[in-house]
Structures are given as C-alpha cells and as structure tokens.
Amino acid sequence: MPKIIFVSPEGGRTTVEASDGDSVMQTALANGVDGIVAECGGAMMCATCHVYVDDDWTSAVGEASDDERGMLDFAASEVRPMSRLSCQITVTGDLDGLTVHLPDAQI
C-alpha cells in the first residue's frame, strides 16, 4: 500500500498507509491525522482539507483545476503555488511516499 506522509505546521511527520483510489483527504481522516477537517466530505465545497504538496511531489501530483483553485480562495491559511485540496488528490502507486504539509489552520 502506498504511504503518505503528513507534516504538521510544527514539523512533526505522520506516515500512514493509504488505499489505492482513496483521496489524500480520506486517508488523513481514516488515520486520524490532525489538521484535515474536510467539512464537506470531499465534494470540493469547503476548502477545509487544504495541504501544501512537498516540492519533490508537485509534478507527480499535478496542478489544481480552475474550480479547485477558486475554492482555495476560501482557505483559512495562505494559498501558495503548491496548494491543493487533498480531497482532489487520488492515491495511486505512483504517489507512494507522497509528502504533504499541513497549513496552520483550516477554518
């Protein structure tokens, strides 16, 4: 199973196993990772599962769609070029080791 690494704003790393086809947001919730709220449950309506994709992974993960970029305007923390909504990143074998950084706040 692919591993996903969540890095807290303070720098703490949490490594969890993900299932192919789940989103990174679902992976975080299923493993009790603090810092992902995901109010809307993955419908791209809330901007509370915001993550910063690690520099090493931005090309593998790809860019946000225009709709996702628009929704990121409502994110509680600063939006950066590597900002994504983690509900829109689907886990595949290619993302084994994916590292995402959690923002200071989701609400």
Next chain:
Amino acid sequence: MAFAPTDETITIDQLTRDPYSIYRRLRAEAPVVTVKSIGRTLLTKAADTRAVKDNAALFSNNDPNTPMQRAFQAHTLMRKDGEEHMRERMAMTPTFSPANLKTLWIPAYEKLAGEYLDRLPRDEVVDLFPALAGPLAARILAIILGIPDATDEEMQYWSQALIDGAGNFGYADEPFARVDACHAAMNAMVEARVPLLKAEPDQSALSVMINAEDPIPFSQVLANLKIAIGGGINEPRDSLLTVLFGLLTNPDQLDEIKRTGNWSTAFEEGLRWVAPIQASSRCAREDTEIRGVDIRKGEIIMTVQASANHDEELFEDGHLYNALRPKSPHQSFGSGPHHCMGTHLARATIGKIMLPMIFERFPGMQLVEPEKVVWWGFGFRGPLSLPVRLN
C-alpha cells in the same frame, strides 16, 4: 448487543427551552438514546454525529415521515440522496461560486450592511433582531436568489412559515394553511421574474437555474428557492445575534478580538456555542450499529450537532462562549454531501464584514438586561431578541 435505551422523560418543551443541560446528561449517560417524545434516536457525541453525516451510503436523508414535504409542497433536495440530490444542488452551485461571492455578493452585502447600520437609532434601546439581523439577512438573500422585489418583511414571513410548516409534527391545520398562502405569493414572485431573467440572465440562483443548458424541472427550481428562503434567513440572523451576545457579555474577550482583529474566530465560536441548526435527521438504510448500540434498518437518527459542539472530548467548558478558546472544528455547517451551501457566504459576510463594522460604528454598544434575553428552539435555536444601546 442491544437497541438504544428509550428515554420517556424528556419533553419537546424541555428541549426547546434548555436543550444543553439535557444533552450534557445524555453525552455522559446515554449518547445513543431513543427519545420517546421525539420518536427518534438522538446522537449527542461529536464522533457519532460526524460519522453518520459523512456516511451517506448508510444513512439516507430521506426521512419519509416528516411534515416537510407537505409544508414545501415538494420533495426537496434536503431529503434526497446521491445523484438526485447532487443534480439539484449543483443547479444552484454556480451562484455561490467563489468568483461570484468575491465580485458580487460580498460587495453587495458590505454596501447593505452599511446602509442597515446607518438606519439604527443611537442612544436609545434598539432590538437588533428585528432592526438589523432579520431584515439584512432577508435582503441579501432576496438579491442572491434573484427575487429582489420581495420585501424584507415578505422574505422573513415566508421563511418563518416554511420553518413552522416543516416543523409541524402535530399536523395542525394553521401552519399548513399559512405556508400554503405563502407558496402562492412566492410562486407569483418567482414566475414574474422568469421572463426578465431569461432576457437578461445574471448570476442569481433563479437565473442560473432556469438558464442552465440542462435545467432541472421548474418545480424543483421553486423547491430549491424555498429551501434557501426557509434556511437562509434564520441562520445568518441567529448566528449574528448569538456572536454579539457572546462578545457583549464577555468584554475582556471583545477587547482582545478588537486588538487582534480575529473576528472570524469570534464568529466560529458563536456558531459552535449555539448552533443555529441544532439537529438533523437521517434514516438508516441497513441494520447497523453506533457506539455498540444496534440500529434497525429504517430507524430515524437525529444527529444533534448542538451537542457535538459541546462534547467534553473536544471542548473544555463548551457551555461557555469563549472567543479565545483553542481552535477546534464545530459541526454547525454540517458535513458530507449536504454541507451548508451558504458556509463561505456566512463566513465572509458576518465574520469578516459585519462584526468589525458594527463594533467600529458603535464602539460603546451595550446589551440591555442580557439576563432577560430568551433563547429558544430545538431544531433551530437563537435568541428571541437582542436589546442594545448603540453609541
């Protein structure tokens, strides 16, 4: 295992007047409990309410035995699931896009907020419920929905009639007769706008729905607008009044928020403290279990987000308003596919515009006899008045 215990003592009147002391007891003693007077199984722990709402595959919104369908003269998206719900919801979504909020609705609200604050009298006692919170919520909603000719009074009257009808579990005649009369007026108002918006489309909900490439049936356009009218006034109204009450009764917190400018935090805390929508219904599609309690297929579950927001596992002294408490997510906007469509609008307008604006205009605003403010409601809850002196 066993089915949920039944509580035969809790009355609807008690839940309407003082629900939080009951929920505190239930969280400790019976977090999954069937309340006989309600005829539903209440969930009062945060983990359970969230899990049920996030699991739409197992817990349906279609509670067949409510007066809502009768009151709304329609089967609305609030009680639909899956693709059917999503299609009707997505029909309105473009109106609430981030771009529209930023360029249209938030600037419109800011202008209106200034105008409505300008009308308030100074140096006398004024009740902000009828003088500000209700009419302002009605006005911005009428604009966003695409029925700007509806007056503040009409919007509020219709909204209350829809709420009273949907909550008419005793199936009394009067609430249904009252809401039926409102339907006639609402339908006429909407139908008159259709040709105008066909000719000159805008970003309002009515326009977006009727001008879509593959529009939903007009009956559901009407139903969607009425859901927005029924649900889009009391929440912004009650949340604003609740936050103002919280801040004005905690002047030390108010001073700190003024210093830091963290109005959004003060707003979120108000939503947590007294959720404007306190409870929601879901229907179990299969036999299942929650917290070790057996749930039968077809059993109606009430997720009590009001109680989840006071859960001792997440919040210390949750019964107190504390704008300075550590951030922790509340469930007042719901979660899952029915997550509140007005969330971003509410956060941007009340949290970021109204709160700083009202305290800048009236830095010496004072509550008048806060102990006399009555808090009311089981399904929906808020203060029935907010008398203040503005200066």
